[in-house]
Amino acid sequence: MSTLHYWNYPTEIFCGAGALDLLAQRCALAGMRRPLLVTDPGMLELPPLRAVRAHLDAQGVDYALFHGLSGNPSLDEARAGARVFADGQHDSLIALGGGSALDAAKGIALLSRDPHGLERFEWAQMLEHFPTLADYPALGLPALIAIPTTAGTGSELGREAVLTDTVQGVKKVIGHRELLARCVILDPALTTGLPAKLTAATGMDALTHHLEALFSPLHHPMSAGIAVEGVRQVKLHLENAVRDGNDLVAREGMLVASASAAVAFQKGLGGAHALAHPLGARHHLHHGLLNAVLLPYVLLANRSAIESDAARLARYLELDDASFDGLLAWVLELRGRVGIPDTLAELGLTGEDAALIGELALADISSSETNALPLTAADYSRIYRNAVAGKLI
Template sequence: MSALHYWNYPTEIFCGPGALESLAQRCTLLGMRNPLLVTDPGMLGLEPFALLKSHLTQADIVFSVFSDVASNPSMADVAHGVAAFKAGRHDSLIALGGGSAMDAAKGISLAAVDARGLERFEWSQVMAHYPTLADFPRLGLPPLIALPTTAGTGSELGREAVLTQTEQNIKRVISHPELLPATVILDPLLTRGLPPALTAATGMDALTHHIEAFCSPLYHPMSSGVAVEGIRLIRQHLVDACEDGQNMGAREGMLIASAMAAVAFQKGLGGVHALAHPLGARYHKHHGLLNAILLPYVLIANRETISVDIGRLARYLELEQPDFEGFLAWVLVLRKRLGIPHSLSEIGLDAGAADWVGEQALADISSSDTNACALDAADYSQIFRNAVQGVLQGVQA
């Protein structure tokens, strides 16, 4: 995968080493004369930020930088970003980084145009008032170009932003069709400095997106097909990307798989995300790492419902044991090889808030409503306890 690829699915995508070189032309074509570059503070001293700044400067594109973005971006971060957007009279946005930068940029784009947008287009409101994309009001949001530096969230191809409401320690999913970036640039050169632990956690995030989408009870065969191929790409590339960060083929394969996940989870997510959202908001742990730890516990909770479909998936992946048990064993071996902890207690969580976690997981209808089987708050609380204690119903880690 060394050539530059161009796709439009579901938006314009440039993919391959050196894809960054297409940025200036896309800015011109989109009428972006004064973009606000949104990133996180950790990115400011890294190679991707230097490359992007150099590219924009050489192209005589005027821009400012907003980097007051937390790893789990909050509504307050967005408010600060809106102030910067308006103060600089910006007409567009460029997001550089992982999901935090992408989600913050989307939130800024929406709130800069509609002061009540984060409230109006929160997931429960979307479900109540906008059953199809055509039902949303046209807002004329400023154009956004997304350049991911991690291969995990897939936010660059999504119409959603996940933002933390700090006062309540909960995450809100905001959705509007115009949040989909106008252009996505998947350049593996921007990911080559990502440390192995973050490569692993973000890669497992992408894997979780695909698995939960594949297992969703909603009927969406196109997304199911994307999920199956996305899982295969992760099986092929994730370990190599972790073991050799300069392997551009593996890095590119993971970027593609991550972006594909946002297409796959049009079909829905599930219990892993329903649990990870409140845990991330309350304990400020990395979203991908939470997903990676929780994944096998939710797979087991869903086993009776998903075993046939997981068996088909295992056969496609050519696993040695092509059934649910073989697939679960592959996930556990992959986690161990990547250095993912087996239990939530290993990252400092205890089961004291289990009842709260269960209630919040059930209330996260953006994910719990499309879990493979119906789970109640008590079920989610027990899954959380199992994940804290490392209990996998007869399975050895």
């Protein structure tokens, strides 16, 4: 008997320079009368927020701004945003920013209908009570329009929010099918101010999403196809976007690579993310930067399971060496050319908490069934130590 699979595909996407001009119209079409605009405080003086506010003001949209977030948004920050949402009698959300703002907005959306939503729809609960997204109870969540200003997390096309539990020091993945944005605006002009270092780190995160999704053992041929083309988009555009932040073609290509990665990783993520989540929560390091450093070490750990898929991808990318080694060499070369360090030691990590990080990585959502190989806590500890020391074995 064949296996029954559950696949779920995304939403309306407007992509291209000037797409922001559609925002007020899309708000009206979605019935959004009083949206709460969620962004992170780093955005306050930056052109993307000015552009969005100028557009909303010119179009007479009645909205308020919430920016009480940190780089890794917490459960408490989402709760604070939900109080602002309720007190201001808002009916919808616009999220502008990187993954932090997008994830916080999703947390606010969930809390606006279910005060216990962050616990109820946390990943561990989800698996136990809701085997697929299709099993979730309808909540009637408020409409959300997502406008990314970075190209990396793909949160604009995801139905999950990653929020930090500051008490436990862990990142929690919270999901609901209604968290999918009603509309996504991918406007490369909003990403031109992203500094080269962040462009590199977020772009490498998108690459990690595509590769881990492709190498996940879950059966999802549509997502696998997106992952293969997504890697090619990164190959075409990441270096150009890092070199010239005003290159709109490269910026748009990376927005597409990033957003499509969120569709690809419906197939799952893997060991780089399993390690990056606890390392990010405990050491307050950038998620994309951690993945960028970890990726080659995890590829090597998974080598026996991914060699043929890696070779097929290397052929599609037209690498001279169409093999696992050729793909690994390309990843290392790209990583160096966009200025990412080779080791976690260069990010200040020593590996002294390797045993604990190994346990936490094993418990992470990205590790359970979707890493190419079933790694153990000891395997994760070893990969972490290798990544600290720069041992590519």
